[in-house]
Amino acid sequence: MTGAVVAGVGVACAARVRVGRDLPLAALPLLLGVHQIVEAAVWESHGGSELATTVWAVIALPLLAVWVPAGVLCVAPPRARRRLVPLLVVGAGTAAMLAYGLVTGPVTAQIRDRTIGYAFDLPHAPLLVAGYLPATVGSLLLAGDRRLVALGGLVAVGALGRWLLWRLEFVSTWCAVAAVCSVVLYRWVRARHRA
Numbered sequence: 419m420t421g422a423v424v425a426g427v428g429v430a431c432a433a434r435v436r437v438g439r440d441l442p443l444a445a446l447p448l449l450l451g452v453h454q455i456v457e458a459a460v461w462e463s464h465g466g467s468e469l470a471t472t473v474w475a476v477i478a479l480p481l482l483a484v485w486v487p488a489g490v491l492c493v494a495p496p497r498a499r500r501r502l503v504p505l506l507v508v509g510a511g512t513a514a515m516l517a518y519g520l521v522t523g524p525v526t527a528q529i530r531d532r533t534i535g536y537a538f539d540l541p542h543a544p545l546l547v548a549g550y551l552p553a554t555v556g557s558l559l560l561a562g563d564r565r566l567v568a569l570g571g572l573v574a575v576g577a578l579g580r581w582l583l584w585r586l587e588f589v590s591t592w593c594a595v596a597a598v599c600s601v602v603l604y605r606w607v608r609a610r611h612r613a
Contacts (some may be wrong), residue, residue, distance in 0.1 A: 420593045421458055425451025427600040431607045443566075444491035444607045447600030453477045454593050460534060465527035472601070475525045475536060480513035483550050487557035490566065493610075498562030509553030512546055551577070565606040573599060 428448025435444045456477065459470035487506040494502055523539040540546060555577065558570025576595035 420453050420457075420597055421454030423451070424593075424597050424600045427451070427597075427604050428486065431600075431604050434604075434607045434611050435610055439492040440610060442485065443493050444486065444603065446489060447596075447603050449477065449481070449485065450596040450600060454596060457534070457593075460527050461529070465529050465534065467527075468524075471518065471525050471527040471536065474527070475520055476517075476539065478536075479516040479520065479550075481512040481555050483509045483516060490557040490561050492568075493561070493563065495562045498560060501560050502557055503561040505553050505557045508549045509557070512549030512553055515542070515546055515549075516540075518563055563606075565602065565609065569599060569602045569606070571600060 425448050428445055428451050431444040431447055432441060435441050445447065453474065456470050456474045459467055460474055463470060465471065484506070487509040491499060491502045491506055519538055519540050525538040528535045529535070555570055555574050558566050558573060561567055561570065573595070576592075576599070580592050580595055581584065
């Protein structure tokens with residue numbers, strides 16, 4: 419249900435776009451909604467759907483590591499672009515390593531009480547996290563647009579909270595974080611449309 423709502427926000431964002439360079443970032447809620455729908459399929463299969471698990475991992479890992487910094491770079495004011503290019507390069511390198519890990523090994527999902535644990539062979543996992551977070555969260559924080567910087571702060575706090583709750587196997591919270599972020603992106607698109 420939440421996935422359909424978030425995807426609907428993504429459609430509304432994309433429909434309001436008036437400048438082509440805004441589309442990648444405006445479509446992010448649509449991608450997040452599809453991601454949630456795929457995760458619902460993983461839940462329904464009790465972690466047994468190899469296809470849904472792999473699609474979930476492809477979106478969550480290599481795709482977002484490139485999509486977010488590329489989308490931010492597209493909409494950034496000229497003064498911010500120079501500091502964003504390295505984050506896109508880091509995101510692309512991280513995505514390549516994550517994609518290699520997905521291609522060379524199986525991805526598994528296991529229901530853990532009220533959350534799902536995904537696993538695949540990730541050599542150099544700390545290095546990948548050190549690339550993924552700056553590429554995704556860092557690009558928003560350095561976007562040069564106050565709404566996107568606020569979104570970056572929200573994503574950072576949400577990621578930390580989500581990680582802590584996931585470690586406790588308490589509850590899967592990323593759907594709520596994605597929904598809130600999608601509304602923030604909708605407001606960003608609306609403000610750009612008015613401007």
